[in-house]
């Protein structure tokens with residue numbers, strides 16, 4: 001196996017004596033769409049916070065032989081790990097292109113020099129193309145549709161050259177069409193990246209997940225394909241049971 005995977009071993013996060021993440025093990029492989037599901041409060045966002053250095057954690061989180069628990073958040077970004085949050089964090093008053101400029105800060109010098117001579121650098125053009133916003137590049141991000149803002153955020157990770165993308169509920173609030181476009185986008189960019197999606201939308205999980213990890217009360221309850229997860233009685237009890245029942249009545 002190459003070293004392009006994220007390894008989580010025995011990770012714990014405590015908040016004033018409350019154990020929000022409890023001895024979590026995960027191996028996130030490149031080229032698979034990995035989904036993290038579980039009831040509210042299961043610890044999904046906190047786990048992503050631990051990987052990106054936003055909360056202190058114990059245990060081991062390693063990417064490309066780098067120990068992330070001993071790495072500062074901005075260096076974690078530089079080492080190729082990017083994330084989105086539940087609410088979009090684009091700069092609404094700035095254009096799509098300016099948002100990508102800011103996100104590509106690691107490359108900024110090269111771009112500034114390049115801009116004077118050659119216009120928009122190729123990696124920004126590629127990101128615009130990939131997220132489908134080429135024609136909207138001069139638009140203020142604030143006027144974009146909800147789905148387009150989420151795609152811009154993903155574009156911002158692309159220009160950062162994030163090899164690992166941790167996406168917190170990227171399709172929340174999207175129309176069915178936007179969800180499908182997002183799923184296709186994740187498939188395209190996921191073939192050469194490690195992508196982890198926190199998601200509540202089970203229809204979306206069923207359509208796009210290669211691997212699903214179910215969290216409950218800070219622990220990994222189960223891991224497998226959608227079919228394996230759905231057949232697991234422990235998962236049905238804490239989480240999918242409710243969803244499956246709802247699906248039966250739908």
Ligand SMILES: Nc1ncnc2c1ncn2[C@@H]1O[C@H](COP(=O)(O)OP(=O)(O)OP(=O)(O)O)[C@@H](O)[C@H]1O
Nearest residue numbers: 015016018020038039040041042043044045046047
């Ligand atoms: N900064 C914090 N201080 C104290 N407790 C926290 C903090 N952040 C999260 N928690 C608690 O940790 C637990 C896990 O929260 P987390 O947000 O990671 O869950 P989640 O699975 O992402 O839930 P949701 O699906 O609702 O987003 C919850 O009980 C939450 O209240």
